[in-house]
Amino acid sequence: MGPNVLGYAHPKVDEAVRNSIGDGNLSTLNAPEEVALAERLVDLHPWADMARFARTGGEANAIAIRIARAASGRDNVAICGYHGWHDWYLATNLSDTGKLDDHLLPGLDPTGVPQNLNGSTHPFRYNDFEGLVSLVEEKDIGTIKMEVMRNQPPKGLFLQKIRKLATDRGIVLIFDECTSGFRQNFGGLHLNFGVSPDMAVFGKALGNGYAVTAVLGKRDIMQAAQSTFISSTFWTERIGSIAALATLDVMEEEKPWDGIIAVGNGITQRWHELGAKYKLPISTSGIPSLSSFTFNSPNNLAYKTLITQQMLTQGFLAASSVYVCTEHTQKIIDDYFAALEPIFALIQECEGGRDIIDELNGPVCHSGFSRLN
Numbered sequence: 001m002g003p004n005v006l007g008y009a010h011p012k013v014d015e016a017v018r019n020s021i022g023d024g025n026l027s028t029l030n031a032p033e034e035v036a037l038a039e040r041l042v043d044l045h046p047w048a049d050m051a052r053f054a055r056t057g058g059e060a061n062a063i064a065i066r067i068a069r070a071a072s073g074r075d076n077v078a079i080c081g082y083h084g085w086h087d088w089y090l091a092t093n094l095s096d097t098g099k100l101d102d103h104l105l106p107g108l109d110p111t112g113v114p115q116n117l118n119g120s121t122h123p124f125r126y127n128d129f130e131g132l133v134s135l136v137e138e139k140d141i142g143t144i145k146m147e148v149m150r151n152q153p154p155k156g157l158f159l160q161k162i163r164k165l166a167t168d169r170g171i172v173l174i175f176d177e178c179t180s181g182f183r184q185n186f187g188g189l190h191l192n193f194g195v196s197p198d199m200a201v202f203g204k205a206l207g208n209g210y211a212v213t214a215v216l217g218k219r220d221i222m223q224a225a226q227s228t229f230i231s232s233t234f235w236t237e238r239i240g241s242i243a244a245l246a247t248l249d250v251m252e253e254e255k256p257w258d259g260i261i262a263v264g265n266g267i268t269q270r271w272h273e274l275g276a277k278y279k280l281p282i283s284t285s286g287i288p289s290l291s292s293f294t295f296n297s298p299n300n301l302a303y304k305t306l307i308t309q310q311m312l313t314q315g316f317l318a319a320s321s322v323y324v325c326t327e328h329t330q331k332i333i334d335d336y337f338a339a340l341e342p343i344f345a346l347i348q349e350c351e352g353g354r355d356i357i358d359e360l361n362g363p364v365c366h367s368g369f370s371r372l373n
């Protein structure tokens with residue numbers, strides 16, 4: 001899932017959490033640590049003024065959308081990426097016909113999402129700026145929500161152009177950094193691209209495994225929260241804030257992104273080398289610290305299933321992507337490739353005619369859902 005950039009059970013993060021428990025972990029009022037975390041995150045993101053906290057990424061995205069809709073006064077949202085399981089997002093896949101084939105994001109079934117939300121959320125493709133412009137013009141878009149980068153880097157000035165479009169049209173621009181934040185750098189990936197949103201959402205790596213997510217935003221937009229109702233009992237629970245502060249302290253000191261980017265690039269290169277050795281064309285994608293590969297073959301999903309099946313027998317939970325963390329030592333990576341190589345050899349035989357299905361102990365895995373980014 002990707003939260004543990006510092007590895008599982010980080011001693012400093014766990015110690016901070018353990019120390020907090022004896023003092024009580026929850027009261028009606030916000031914990032001081034929550035204020036400290038807000039200040040810390042706003043310092044790291046100078047364009048932001050205010051913060052709100054939640055416990056899951058989908059929840060934080062729902063909060064951001066509520067605030068953005070309240071601030072813009074417009075319902076319609078343009079999205080590019082994955083933003084959680086909530087109704088506002090799955091509404092993308094509601095269609096008048098209700099047929100699965102008409103899904104705009106294949107693989108995400110919106111059964112149970114009210115039809116009334118049909119037409120409120122619209123997807124656009126990453127790097128298709130003209131497509132977004134048409135959407136904005138046709139659908140009275142009030143909010144653009146997107147992942148800064150997932151599988152492919154922005155082409156040309158894609159992000160800058162979106163920033164200008166949003167500013168010109170009074171649209172609230174939200175970067176969903178649940179996955180990309182604190183993985184490639186100290187804060188949102190957008191800092192690396194020099195483009196500031198109006199709001200940003202963080203999750204996953206922020207608490208190194210403890211449940212804490214954040215919504216940052218500019219003051220005039222965040223203040224719209226006062227005109228609606230957003231509240232939850234466990235948002236004042238302080239273990240998340242404490243874990244996040246400890247995580248940020250460790251990250252600031254150890255700068256884990258330097259190491260995990262190098263490891264991720266190394267893994268990607270070795271996938272290519274292994275593919276070349278066994279004459280298996282592969283494609284790789286993603287940010288270096290969250291890299292993945294696919295076989296350029298119609299049997300890709302069956303091969304992925306084979307890898308999962310065989311690697312489990314060797315003690316590796318591995319399919320075709322990796323969330324790199326600081327605990328991925330050279331030995332672990334060497335052992336991983338030693339275990340992976342015979343599977344590539346078998347796949348080469350399958351490409352030559354051996355029946356892959358005979359090699360599988362169960363059904364072929366699902367493809368997940370198609371991303372537009």
Ligand SMILES: Cc1ncc(COP(=O)(O)O)c(C=O)c1O
Pocket residue numbers: 056057058059061081082083084085147176177178179180203204
């Ligand atoms: C970009 C992005 N946004 C939102 C989410 C949802 O977060 P959660 O699973 O914590 O609800 C994810 C999770 O994978 C994500 O990658």
